[in-house]
Amino acid sequence: MNHTFQTITLKCPGCGANLAITPEMDTFACGYCGIQQMVQRSGGTVNLKLIGEAIARVQLGTDRTAAELAIRRLREDLAGAETERERLNLAIAGGETITGYLVIAFIALLVATITCLYYRTWIGACIAAAFAMFVTFRTKRNIKACERMIAYRNRTVDARNEDLRRQLARHLEVVSN
Numbered sequence: 001m002n003h004t005f006q007t008i009t010l011k012c013p014g015c016g017a018n019l020a021i022t023p024e025m026d027t028f029a030c031g032y033c034g035i036q037q038m039v040q041r042s043g044g045t046v047n048l049k050l051i052g053e054a055i056a057r058v059q060l061g062t063d064r065t066a067a068e069l070a071i072r073r074l075r076e077d078l079a080g081a082e083t084e085r086e087r088l089n090l091a092i093a094g095g096e097t098i099t100g101y102l103v104i105a106f107i108a109l110l111v112a113t114i115t116c117l118y119y120r121t122w123i124g125a126c127i128a129a130a131f132a133m134f135v136t137f138r139t140k141r142n143i144k145a146c147e148r149m150i151a152y153r154n155r156t157v158d159a160r161n162e163d164l165r166r167q168l169a170r171h172l173e174v175v176s177n
């Protein structure tokens, strides 16, 4: 996809605010923290580069305004990420409960199948066995879905939270100096 001719959203390198970058933008100051930056376009990708003294101020971590804004934004992002994690945990717990019910249903159907076979009720045995197979299929699918959610939580969500916390700690250090 070519981003060169359309408005895109990028994060301010100073404070992390979402900035709308229009195609005609070249150099500008962030509307939140005032950091001067330049829009660099090459090969369909768009990047923001800090200009001159802004580089020194942000890299040395001496820009309090940028840091304070970044802290507020990062705290909001962290709260959002925390909510997402809780939602995921609920979905995982719900999925695991369903797996439990499915296993109970499978055992009951297995008993029904054996009982039908014992009493030579062939049609009953066939129906119970068919349901047992269906339940097996649903159980497998349910377990897979739970595994996917757990993997997403442990890799993607936790890694992002970790990154947000690191950024937050860095900016808090700037403000406390």
Ligand SMILES: [Zn+2]
Binding pocket: 012, 013, 014, 015, 016, 017, 030, 031, 032, 033, 034, 035, 066
């Ligand atoms: Zn900014």
